[in-house]
Amino acid sequence: xxxxxxxxxxxxxxxxxxxxxxxxxxxxxxxxxxxxxxxxxxxxxxxxxxxxxxxxxxxxxxxxxxxxxxxxxxxxxxxxxxxxxxxxxxxxxxxxxxxxxxxxxxxxxxxxxxxxxxxxxxxxxxxxxxxxxxxxxxxxxxxxxxxxxxxxxxxxxxxxxxxxxxxxxxxxxxxxxxxxxxxxxxxxxxxxxxxxxxxxxxxxxxxxxxxxxxxxxxxxxxxxxxxxxxxxxxxxxxxxxxxxxxxxxxxxxxxxxxxxxxxxxxxxxxxxxxxxxxxxxxxxxxxxxxxxxxxxxxxxxxxxxxxxxxxxxxxxxxxxxxxxxxxxxxxxxxxxxxxxxxxxxxxxxxxxxxxxxxxxxxxxxxxxxxxxxxxxxxxxxxxxxxxxxxxxxxxxxxxxxxxxxxxxxxxxxxxxxxxxxxxxxxxxxxxxxxxxxxxxxxxxxxxxxxxxxxxxxxxxxxxxxxxxxxxxxxxxxxxxxxxxxxxxxxxxxxxxxxxxxxxxxxxxxxxxxxxxxxxxxxxxxxxxxxxxxxxxxxxxxxxxxxxxxxxxxxxxxxxxxxxxxxxxxxxxxxxxxxxxxxxxxxxxxxxxxxxxxxxxxxxxxxxxxxxxxxxxxxxxxxxxxxxxxxxxxxxxxxxxxxxxxxxxxxxxxxxxxxxxxxxxxxxxxxxxxxxxxxxxxxxxxxxxxxxxxxxxxxxxxxxxxxxxxxxxxxxxxxxxxxxxxxxxxxxxxxxxxxxxxxxxxxxxxx
Ligand code: SF4
Numbered sequence: 025x026x027x028x029x030x031x032x033x034x035x036x037x038x039x040x041x042x043x044x045x046x047x048x049x050x051x052x053x054x055x056x057x058x059x060x061x062x063x064x065x066x067x068x069x070x071x072x073x074x075x076x077x078x079x080x081x082x083x084x085x086x087x088x089x090x091x092x093x094x095x096x097x098x099x100x101x102x103x104x105x106x107x108x109x110x111x112x113x114x115x116x117x118x119x120x121x122x123x124x125x126x127x128x129x130x131x132x133x134x135x136x137x138x139x140x141x142x143x144x145x146x147x148x149x150x151x152x153x154x155x156x157x158x159x160x161x162x163x164x165x166x167x168x169x170x171x172x173x174x175x176x177x178x179x180x181x182x183x184x185x186x187x188x189x190x191x192x193x194x195x196x197x198x199x200x201x202x203x204x205x206x207x208x209x210x211x212x213x214x215x216x217x218x219x220x221x222x223x224x225x226x227x228x229x230x231x232x233x234x235x236x237x238x239x240x241x242x243x244x245x246x247x248x249x250x251x252x253x254x255x256x257x258x259x260x261x262x263x264x265x266x267x268x269x270x271x272x273x274x275x276x277x278x279x280x281x282x283x284x285x286x287x288x289x290x291x292x293x294x295x296x297x298x299x300x301x302x303x304x305x306x307x308x309x310x311x312x313x314x315x316x317x318x319x320x321x322x323x324x325x326x327x328x329x330x331x332x333x334x335x336x337x338x339x340x341x342x343x344x345x346x347x348x349x350x351x352x353x354x355x356x357x358x359x360x361x362x363x364x365x366x367x368x369x370x371x372x373x374x375x376x377x378x379x380x381x382x383x384x385x386x387x388x389x390x391x392x393x394x395x396x397x398x399x400x401x402x403x404x405x406x407x408x409x410x411x412x413x414x415x416x417x418x419x420x421x422x423x424x425x426x427x428x429x430x431x432x433x434x435x436x437x438x439x440x441x442x443x444x445x446x447x448x449x450x451x452x453x454x455x456x457x458x459x460x461x462x463x464x465x466x467x468x469x470x471x472x473x474x475x476x477x478x479x480x481x482x483x484x485x486x487x488x489x490x491x492x493x494x495x496x497x498x499x500x501x502x503x504x505x506x507x508x509x510x511x512x513x514x515x516x517x518x519x520x521x522x523x524x525x526x527x528x529x530x531x532x533x534x535x536x537x538x539x540x541x542x543x544x545x546x547x548x549x550x551x552x553x554x555x556x557x558x559x560x561x562x563x564x565x566x567x568x569x570x571x572x573x574x575x576x577x578x579x580x581x582x583x584x585x586x587x588x589x590x591x592x593x594x595x596x597x598x599x600x601x602x603x604x605x606x607x608x609x610x611x612x613x614x615x616x617x618x619x620x621x622x623x624x625x626x627x628x629x630x631x632x633x634x635x636x637x638x639x640x641x642x643x644x645x646x647x648x649x650x651x652x653x654x655x656x657x658x659x660x661x662x663x664x665x666x667x668x669x670x671x672x673x674x675x676x677x678x679x680x681x682x683x684x685x686x687x688x689x690x691x692x693x694x695x696x697x698x699x700x701x702x703x704x705x706x707x708x709x710x711x712x713x714x715x716x717x718x719x720x721x722x723x724x725x726x727x728x729x730x731x732x733x734x735x736x737x738x739x740x741x742x743x744x745x746x747x748x749x750x751x752x753x754x755x756x757x758x759x760x761x762x763x764x765x766x767x768x769x770x771x772x773x774x
Contacts, residue, residue, distance in 0.1 A: 198323025
């Protein structure tokens with residue numbers, strides 16, 4: 025605890041170490057950050073910080089901070105000025121642009137940016153003339169975003185941390201929240217305590233989260249889909265599914281059911297290593313403790329079949345009817361503090377902010393919001409085709425240094441990489457990454473700390489290290505995993521010679537000659553675009569997911585109001601959690617009065633589809649062994665079906681638009697709520713679905729205009745191992761069944 029200092033002021037910032045979004049009360053005296061406490065009045069914190077959160081002050085004060093710009097010359101880093109850095113780096117990048125085109129420079133952004141910085145960087149890359157702009161979500165949860173968006177519409181967590189208190193059962197797969205999201209674990213333990221909600225943890229490793237499980241399911245790695253099918257086998261076999269919910273709201277469950285029938289207890293045990301009797305127990309728990317939530321994290325997504333895993337998890341919830349209810353849903357714990365927000369802001373090779381695609385109507389929409397001429401933006405790209413073509417995902421940029429490869433719409437090799445708040449620690453193919461880094465003309469690293477990117481290669485020159493401010497040295501909004509947007513106050517001024525990321529973007533934009541365009545409608549103080557103004561621009565344009573009602577004024581008031589809660593009461597009762605939520609979670613619709621409270625839980629199946637209720641699609645990931653692969657498009661020339669009219673219709677109703685549907689779509693919507701609509705389309709992605717209807721009726725330009733679907737492609741299946749790969753260490757499970765050493769999380773609340 026920090027000794028109270030009468031002169032200290034308290035700044036309200038958001039912890040940067042994971043996506044839970046805990047509030048930090050930072051104590052500042054004479055401009056010096058002297059101490060920190062958890063915000064006892066934040067319902068997210070539950071009166072605590074984890075060990076990571078308790079050390080954020082050290083993050084800002086770390087003695088390894090980059091203090092000034094540096095350049096690698098003759099194998100040694102030497103100090104340079106900011107002016108020299110911007111001039112030299114700028115000249116090198118402009119030369120590359122001139123000789124090889126704008127796509128030869130890759131702008132790799134960050135899930136550590138604020139929403140405003142992520143948004144500005146997407147715009148910055150567009151004005152540079154490339155879609156080669158991406159961030160960490162590509163590596164962690166892009167399979168989640170695709171899987172849940174295609175199942176029920178939005179690519180995000182459906183409920184919220186606080187809502188877990190309403191859960192009667194919790195099913196974890198590929199998540200070790202006790203270590204990765206420790207304060208979220210508090211919410212889980214609270215549900216366990218107050219609702220006697222059983223915790224089921226599926227994981228090949230016996231983790232600290234597993235130590236709290238009522239049912240620990242030790243599965244063979246990579247067998248998520250058969251495991252879920254095996255659980256669903258018992259659900260269907262015993263008639264435990266929610267038949268009414270499926271009949272009214274779910275398409276495609278028949279196909280899922282037919283596949284599940286193959287996954288008998290014996291077959292499931294052969295593949296997953298989990299005994300049928302245990303899976304029956306799990307199925308029974310889930311069927312008798314409703315609503316239950318499903319939680320997953322990168323243990324489920326970082327597979328070659330990550331998207332299939334996600335779809336399978338969603339199907340489990342659809343079978344149980346656990347969607348659109350408090351305590352249910354899919355609570356997806358994301359990684360970095362603003363990975364949800366950076367994804368929402370389109371810091372991505374396939375979208376513009378708010379999941380608008382890359383087709384001309386989407387560009388025209390954002391050109392209007394930016395106050396720019398569409399043709400001017402088009403002229404920045406090497407060709408109009410490249411403007412509408414996805415960039416190279418960060419997971420494959422190193423293929424782009426050689427020559428254009430299959431599936432990469434890249435005319436020229438990549439010659440410069442700008443690693444901006446990103447380190448490739450978790451990327452695969454590191455030897456190739458290293459080689460690619462060495463082949464580049466220029467490597468720029470912009471970060472508060474020197475990262476792996478700075479040392480992975482054996483270069484002797486052409487590398488620049490530019491010091492960026494941490495999120496505690498700037499202000500701005502960030503979006504937690506539960507879609508809640510919160511404002512983080514600046515705690516201290518940037519230390520040493522560090523600069524705010526948006527200031528560095530502005531300086532480069534000045535050098536490149538488009539600073540005025542970058543900030544046409546945004547106030548700039550000195551060389552720093554003002555965060556509030558950037559958010560106002562986002563509010564004006566991000567309609568698809570409704571970032572429209574979270575004005576800076578509202579977000580700031582929200583943070584300030586927390587302070588009126590009574591600390592003692594909160595400590596005693598654990599915060600205003602039950603039935604409560606936090607921040608202004610999107611969708612939060614902007615109205616004249618700006619009063620929309622945000623949407624803590626997505627989807628409301630109590631309403632008919634025609635009134636904005638939503639229906640869902642049980643997507644069908646067939647499992648044929650470890651070689652299951654996905655392609656992201658139908659074969660050339662395929663006739664694509666009509667899309668996801670239920671979702672489209674619901675969205676447009678929410679936007680208040682009069683939707684003129686085709687007779688087919690009308691018929692489909694009428695059918696939903698009465699009969700299954702198996703004859704209706706395979707799903708398409710969010711932006712494509714809305715765009716198809718909206719553009720047709722001149723309502724708004726969204727999306728890429730191309731219905732995209734997913735086809736499961738099975739090249740020669742790798743034969744499954746007949747014998748278990750290893751014997752599950754049941755001895756360990758038995759030895760530590762109640763390893764509930766609460767101190768291990770070092771949470772004051774426990
Ligand atoms: Fe920070 Fe996450 Fe820990 Fe909360 S749970 S204090 S957000 S690291």
